[in-house]
Amino acid sequence: MESMTLAPRSRKESMTEMTEYVLPQHANALGNVFGGQIMAWVDLCAAITAQRHAGLMSVTAFVDDLMFENPVKVGEVVHLSAQLTATFRTSMEVEVTVTGEDLRTRRRWPCLHAYLSFVCIDEEGKPTPVPPLLIDSPEVEASQALGLERRAHRLLKNARQK
Numbered sequence: 001m002e003s004m005t006l007a008p009r010s011r012k013e014s015m016t017e018m019t020e021y022v023l024p025q026h027a028n029a030l031g032n033v034f035g036g037q038i039m040a041w042v043d044l045c046a047a048i049t050a051q052r053h054a055g056l057m058s059v060t061a062f063v064d065d066l067m068f069e070n071p072v073k074v075g076e077v078v079h080l081s082a083q084l085t086a087t088f089r090t091s092m093e094v095e096v097t098v099t100g101e102d103l104r105t106r107r108r109w110p111c112l113h114a115y116l117s118f119v120c121i122d123e124e125g126k127p128t129p130v131p132p133l134l135i136d137s138p139e140v141e142a143s144q145a146l147g148l149e150r151r152a153h154r155l156l157k158n159a160r161q162k
């Protein structure tokens with residue numbers, strides 16, 4: 001099955017929102033959420049988006065550099081928002097934005113921003129074409145172009161590391 005035959009799907013169809021309440025088991029001795037816990041939520045939120053878009057199992061192939069901007073503490077809330085930014089042949093890029101929230105004051109702050117690459121997998125576990133991202137606005141068109149640029153850097157970096 002070639003990607004040419006797959007109908008494009010809009011970004012809106014696969015957008016995913018997650019909300020997590022930070023409990024003591026999510027936190028380190030300082031009471032801040034573990035970086036690894038945030039990464040697990042990011043991967044989950046992005047995976048739901050990728051699989052919603054593809055309609056098939058998709059595996060995480062690559063996570064771009066991560067910078068934790070601000071901590072989130074026990075008793076606060078973590079919001080995750082994921083959207084598809086670009087599709088390629090069998091792979092796609094998902095952007096996840098993470099914010100913290102203090103429920104008492106309703107203050108929100110940036111926590112993390114990440115790009116993850118997923119590969120769509122068929123029933124035999126082989127990469128298979130993904131439906132293209134529907135280009136239905138100048139914003140999505142720019143997103144697809146920027147995704148292609150990031151992909152080129154990513155694959156170059158990976159090739160150097162091999």
Ligand SMILES: CC(C)(COP(=O)(O)OP(=O)(O)OC[C@H]1O[C@@H](n2cnc3c(N)ncnc32)[C@H](O)[C@@H]1OP(=O)(O)O)[C@@H](O)C(=O)NCCC(=O)NCCS
Binds near residue numbers: 119155158
């Ligand atoms: C991801 C994986 C399926 C790619 O397999 P592969 O044999 O390298 O496949 P291919 O060379 O045919 O590449 C398939 C696609 O993956 C992309 N890809 C492969 N490695 C990549 C990487 N490190 N970063 C970004 N994209 C990558 C390729 O660019 C290609 O995309 P395209 O078709 O859109 O151009 C394989 O490496 C794998 O199974 N990795 C483990 C995944 C995993 O266990 N994740 C965690 C649990 S979900």
